[in-house]
Structure formats: C-alpha cells, structure tokens
Amino acid sequence: MENLWTLKAILRGFEMASGLKVNFSKSSFIGVNVPNAFMDMACDFLNCSRGNIPFMYLGLPVGANHGRAITWDHLVGHLNKRLNSWGNRYISLGGRIVLLNSVLNAIPIYYLSFMKMSVKVWRKIVRIQRDFLWGGVEGGRKIAWVKWSKVCLPKARGGLGVRDVRKVNLSLLAKWRWRLIHGENLLWKEWKDLMGLDRSGNSNWFTSEVVRTVGNGNKTSFWNHVWVGEETFRSKYPRLFDISNQKEVTIGDMWVQQGVWEWSWRRIFFVWEENLFANLLRDVEGCRLSDEEDRWVWKLEEKGVFSVKSMFKKLENVLGVEDEPRGWERGVFKDIWESPAPSKVVAFSWKLLYDWIPCRRNLAVRIQCPPSGRSFDVCSL
Structure with missing residues (x-):
C-alpha cells in the first residue's frame, strides 16, 4: 500500500510541476506477476481500470509477440480499410x-520501425x-504481368520503384542496431545486453558497412572489435586470444607508443x-592514437552516420537483384520515367517495352484468351 501512495504522490508532483493532470478514470493499471487481490486493491485506490x-x-501493440500474425492484424486491416475508402473509382x-x-507503402512504416515482420x-x-x-479496387484479382521482385526494382533498372516492405523493415530495424553500438548510456541498451546480444556490431548484413575508427583507443576492444581489416583479432587469431591475459582490455590499455605494445600471455x-x-x-604496426574519441563509422555515408536510406540501397543491391536491364535499356527506362507524359501513358509505355500488353498472344500463354481465327492480335488495351 505504501508503494501506491508513493506512486500517487509522484503523479501529483508531476501535475503540480507541469500543469498536466492525470485522468485516472481513463488510465489503466497493469501488473506483471502480481496477485489479483493486490491488483483489485490498487485499481480501487487509484480509481483506474485494470489493463x-x-x-x-x-498505435503499437506493447508486449505482443511480433512473430505471430495476429499481432499484425490491425495493420493489415488498416491497409484494407484504406483500399475500401477509395470506393469504386x-x-x-x-x-x-x-x-x-x-x-x-507509407502506412506500415510505423510498425516496421519497431517490429520485425514475419514471412507470413x-x-x-x-x-x-x-492485387491493388x-x-x-473493384475488379477483383487480375493477371499479374510481372513477378513482384521485378516490380520492386528501381525505375532506372526496369522496375516500378515500389519499395519491398521486407527490405524497408530490415533497414528501419538497422537503425536500432546502429544505436545499440553507438549509444553510451541508454537504458534499453542495457536490457539488450542482458539478452545476450554482442556489443561489437556484428551482423551478416550490417557489419560489412560498419568500421571502428580508433582515436585514443579507450573505448575500442583490442580483441573483440573490428578496427583493422574485416574481422576481429579474436576470430583471426583464436589461438593467441586463448592464451592472452588481456581478453577484455582496450587498445589504449595495451598501446605504449607507435610500434610498442604491452603484452601479457599465460x-x-x-x-x-x-x-x-x-x-x-x-x-x-601502423596504429597511431590521438586525443579524439573512438567512434563507429557508417561507410555508406560521407559523414559516417547511419541512414535508413543508405541501408535500403545496400539491401536493394544485395537481396533479390535479378533480371538487370542491359545498358541501352537503362537509358530507355530513364527516358520513360522522366517523360512529361501523363502517368498512365508512362506506365503503358513501361508495359509495352517489356511486351506485357494483354494481347491475344500473351493471353494465350496464360490460357486466358479463347482461340479465334480473326487476324488481329490485340484483345484489349
């Protein structure tokens, strides 16, 4: 009961300091591993509901398992609702x-910034x-004339520039990975450390673009950080690491002067x-320390600071890049999308260039067009 009085005093102090009053009747009290009797008493005392x-x-489901499809039902329903709002136009x-x-493509961004999306x-x-x-919005399912990976290619490479939500999801989550290795005194970072995540920034699709720039060497682990070459000295020289007495020391602790190091072996x-x-x-042998602080550098940006845009471009080049257009085709695609023509004309030209027009020959391949002895080839435009 004393804790409840303290909690209410804190909220009252917040109200007096900020002028913002807590509406307890609209608030919920949530307990984790707390007896039901205490929860009932607390809700009565605070005059709030039990959550x-x-x-x-x-707008986010806090505490939900993002690996379950039901967690994403709210987002999927929002997408369908937006489609229905366009009516029969x-x-x-x-x-x-x-x-x-x-x-x-913009609606899921908020969800994708915090939770990893399952394949389902x-x-x-x-x-x-x-389908859209x-x-x-009204014709039901129609023929998909091109596979989705082609649609998601940039326009200059023959696609429609539609962003693949899977790559967007990974790019947005990489921002948290960057903050994990870049931040210093972050409360949520301490929680992730407890979960057993490494603090070296290693990840198959992330670490290749992250490099440690050594200043004074006081925040860079000699063995466990990538600061020379493409891998840690721990993985490059596992035998030396095993017999070292300095497994957790920093570069600054071991460095004496250029070419001189303080070693300790078992x-x-x-x-x-x-x-x-x-x-x-x-x-x-080429290591030189300075008075500057050690820092992580994102190689894809000139200023060395991570950006979601650069991460997305990297994933575009790494994941699912196929059917690249030839050199002359790239010039044609660029001219098409930079044309001042109406968007429907530009889109039709894109389909025409790939021979994806619903003519009798193309429809026959999909068994959609009945045989006919008529001489013309076009069924519909």
Whole structure:
C-alpha cells in the first residue's frame, strides 16, 4: 500500500510541476506477476481500470509477440480499410503506382520501425499491394504481368520503384542496431545486453558497412572489435586470444607508443605460435592514437552516420537483384520515367517495352484468351 501512495504522490508532483493532470478514470493499471487481490486493491485506490498485456500504446501493440500474425492484424486491416475508402473509382495503372508508393507503402512504416515482420505477414501485405496494382479496387484479382521482385526494382533498372516492405523493415530495424553500438548510456541498451546480444556490431548484413575508427583507443576492444581489416583479432587469431591475459582490455590499455605494445600471455609461445604473433604485429604496426574519441563509422555515408536510406540501397543491391536491364535499356527506362507524359501513358509505355500488353498472344500463354481465327492480335488495351 505504501508503494501506491508513493506512486500517487509522484503523479501529483508531476501535475503540480507541469500543469498536466492525470485522468485516472481513463488510465489503466497493469501488473506483471502480481496477485489479483493486490491488483483489485490498487485499481480501487487509484480509481483506474485494470489493463492487460499486450495493450495498444501510440498505435503499437506493447508486449505482443511480433512473430505471430495476429499481432499484425490491425495493420493489415488498416491497409484494407484504406483500399475500401477509395470506393469504386477507376484508377489507371499509373495512378495505382503513385498510390501504392505514396500511400500503401507509407502506412506500415510505423510498425516496421519497431517490429520485425514475419514471412507470413510479408506475403500477406505483398498480396494486398499486388492485387491493388494489377486489379484496382473493384475488379477483383487480375493477371499479374510481372513477378513482384521485378516490380520492386528501381525505375532506372526496369522496375516500378515500389519499395519491398521486407527490405524497408530490415533497414528501419538497422537503425536500432546502429544505436545499440553507438549509444553510451541508454537504458534499453542495457536490457539488450542482458539478452545476450554482442556489443561489437556484428551482423551478416550490417557489419560489412560498419568500421571502428580508433582515436585514443579507450573505448575500442583490442580483441573483440573490428578496427583493422574485416574481422576481429579474436576470430583471426583464436589461438593467441586463448592464451592472452588481456581478453577484455582496450587498445589504449595495451598501446605504449607507435610500434610498442604491452603484452601479457599465460605461457610462452610454441614455435608455430610465434609466426601468428609476428603476423599480428604486422597488422597493428601502423596504429597511431590521438586525443579524439573512438567512434563507429557508417561507410555508406560521407559523414559516417547511419541512414535508413543508405541501408535500403545496400539491401536493394544485395537481396533479390535479378533480371538487370542491359545498358541501352537503362537509358530507355530513364527516358520513360522522366517523360512529361501523363502517368498512365508512362506506365503503358513501361508495359509495352517489356511486351506485357494483354494481347491475344500473351493471353494465350496464360490460357486466358479463347482461340479465334480473326487476324488481329490485340484483345484489349
């Protein structure tokens, strides 16, 4: 009971200091591993309702398992609701491309910034986007003339510039990865450390673009950070790491002056270990310390600071890049999308260049057009 009085005093102090009064009747009290009797007493004392986990806060389900599809039902329902709001209007392909890029792709951003999307949810969202792109809002499912990976290519490379939500999700989550290795005194970072995540920034799709710039060496681990080459000395020289007495020390602790280091080993080297040590000395012989602080550098940005945009471009080049257009085709695609023509004309030209027009020959391939002895080839435009 004393804790409840303290809690209410804190909220009262907040009200007096800020002028913002807490409306207890609209508030919820949530307990974790707390007896029901105490929860009932606390809710009566604070005059608030009893809440449960998960709960919605600022549009996000807090405490929910983001790996379950049901967690994403709110987002999927929002996408379908937006499609229904467009009613039975006729929208050309060019218009649908604009709506897809500016509206349907923008709605999931908030969710994707905090939670990793499962493959099942990704396919569900892509299905909504694909059906809208090729079928509009009232015609039901229609023929998808090109695979989705092609649609998601940049316009200059023959696609429609539609952002793949899976790559967007990874790019947005990489921002937290950057903050994890870059921040110093962050409360949530301490929680992630307890979860056993490493603090070296290693990740198959992330670490290749992150490098440690050494200043005074006081915040860079000699063995556990990548600061020379493409891997840590711990992984490059595991034998030397095993016999070292300095497994957790920083570069600044070991560095005496250029070319001189303070070493401490559990035993003397075997003959073959001396060669490893000689290689290690060659790796660090160019090390020079300064008065500046050590810092992480994002290689894809000139200023060395992480950006979601640069991460997304990297993933575009790494994941699912196929069917690249030839050199002359790139020039044609650029001219098409930079044309001042209406969007529906530009989109039709894009389909025409790939021979994706619904003519009799193309429809026959999909068994959609009945055989006919008529001489013309075009079924519909």
